Amino acid sequence: MIELYAATKRFRSSGGVHTAIRDVHLSVGSGEFVAVVGPTGCGKSTTLSLISGLEPASDGRVLVHGRPVEGIPDGVGYMFQNDAVLPWRSVLDNVAAGPRYRGTSKREARDRARDWITRVGLAGFEGYYPHQLSGGMRKRVALAQTLVNEPSVLLMDEPFSALDVQTRGLMQDELLRLWSGSGAAVVFVTHDLEEALVLADRVVVMTAGPATIKSTFTVPLDRPRNAEEVRLTPEFLDIYREVWDSLREEVQITRERGTGNAA
Amino acid sequence: MPRNAKTAKSAATIERTADAVASPQASGDHGEAAAIARARTAGLRRALGINAVRIVLIAVWLGSWELAARHWIDPFYYSMPSKIWERLVGWFTDGTSQGSIWEQISVTLQEAVAGFALGAAGGVVLGIVLGRSRFLSDVCAPFIKAVNAIPRIILASLFIIWFGLGMQSKIATAFVLVFFAVFFNAFQGAREVDRNLVNNARILGAGRMQVLWTIVVPSATSWILASLHSAFGFAIIGAIVGEYTGADKGLGLLINHSQGVFDAAGIYAGMIIITVLALLAEWLLTLLEGRLLRWRPSVAGTDIQI
DSSP states (O other): OEEEEEEEEEEEETTEEEEEEEEEEEEEOTTOEEEEEOSTTSSHHHHHHHHHTSSOOSEEEEEETTEEOOSSOTTEEEEOSSOOSOTTSOHHHHHTHHHHHTTOOHHHHHHHHHHHHHHTTOTTOTTOOGGGSOHHHHHHHHHHHHHTTOOSEEEEESTTTTSOHHHHHHHHHHHHHHHTTTOOEEEEEESOHHHHHHHOSEEEEEOSSSBOEEEEEEOOOOSSOOHHHHTTSHHHHHHHHHHHHHHHHHHHHHHHHHTTSOO | OHHHHHHHHHHHHHHHHHHHHHOTTOTTTSHHHHHHHHHHHHHHHHHHHHHHHHHHHHHHHHHHHHHHHHHTSOHHHHOOHHHHHHHHHHHHHHOBTTBOHHHHHHHHHHHHHHHHHHHHHHHHHHHHHHHHOHHHHHHHHHHHHHHHHSOGGGHHHHHHHHHOSSHHHHHHHHHHHHHHHHHHHHHHHHHTOOHHHHHHHHHHTOOHHHHIIIIIHHHHHHHHHHHHHHHHHHHHHHHHHHHHHSOSSSHHHHHHHHHHTTOHHHHHHHHHHHHHHHHHHHHHHHHHHHHHTTTSOOOTTOSOOO
8 A cells, every 4th residue: 555665855954965764664554554653853754745745755665556656646635733724714615625626516525525524523513714613623624624535545644733632532532433444544643652552553663863664563452442541451551661662762862962952 | 912901991990980870789680681781882982982082183183283374384385274175175166277076086096996906916916926936936036126126106207208198107107006015915925825735735636726726825815915905005106196297187186286386275185085085995995805804813802891
């Protein structure tokens, strides 16, 4: 579904060339939920922009559905860290945007949007503008906006990091519920290890920048999971300890570097 | 939020006095509805007070001017409110030295509106195109800076030679003034479009033109509308200066003529007419802005405080 071979991305910056990620090997099958964790600012998001085709890789190969990525591949959905809902459109027209862009008639696009608005629990808010909604509700709009296109590859860049803890737990549950059975391959980037373990089948730990993959862990927790309760089980704590041992060093390195120029 | 706090405070004082005077037994038992009603009366009273103070200020200003012109300063140079009023009434009843006042107003308005419409359209289109194309904007940057550095009013003289004394030369002057005001805002607006929104639209399946129409244009709209307010003022300036430089009709000509015969009252009267026109246009633009920017959160502090 998603394959990266020795993918490397460099940016030209004021101080020369900055390598965001190097030699990343990763493959995600359909229906698989992979979380990528790493210290803040290490280049996790760059991985997503390579898969989405928003940025070309400097080196290595990136394949989606077995084809090299040139431009935005079919079936990709991407939820950004910051709100990307259109402030000048109502909830309904925000969610209908994807189908409209893809040439669906206004009527049908709105029907599909209404369906998804109900599924993310926002029925009754179709006519609201984003500024009238809470942060959690805006995330639901963004989620519906992404899912209405029925992506087979779902990329998520710390989508819930701006939410308070209770809302985040709720959204994690919603995400698992909506994703289950969809068969979509998910790459979920986060710096929150707990979130990664609650959601994913596999957790990939990245090194401090320039980021590459340090280790991969399989999460031995049964589905369906309840996001609030699963974190209290002994199995969860065991795997948490194991992954944290690996992640801790990288966080430490980033902290030491960052003391001069605080992130 | 100091303004907020002040409103709340003054509302509170008024409420308290209203309570004390009118309804000593009202406190408590009416609850919510009474509180809302009281807040509304407080708001009304506040608006009334503001307008009363404004009227007093105008009366003091005009009164002292009139008084000074009658006793101390020479009304030949400085004119006085009663003379200006007489001149205005005369223009509207007997017509002006150039013919009917309505004709002058209509000519100036037509020039300003035509210059405004053309300049705004040109500025928006070019601003958005250059704002979205790095290459074109880099190519054009020095030229635009150079043209912008020209004192554009001088172009009015050139336009008279090119287009003659008729309306075209005034429309051209208004056009250049409006164009640059709108262009720079549209350019900035198109450039500052949130990358996140563009990327999101692309992922959702938007092509280049769809990104332009559904993301760039709406994002730039608030920038553009902000510039349109000052741009209409520029359009009127352009039309008047054009007429002033050489014309056969219009308010600018009227003012120029008043200057020629040392008629200070005539200049003031022309100024007042132009001000009223500009305020009317401003009001219309605010209505338009309200319609186009319905999605924006309302400005804090406009709610009535309870």
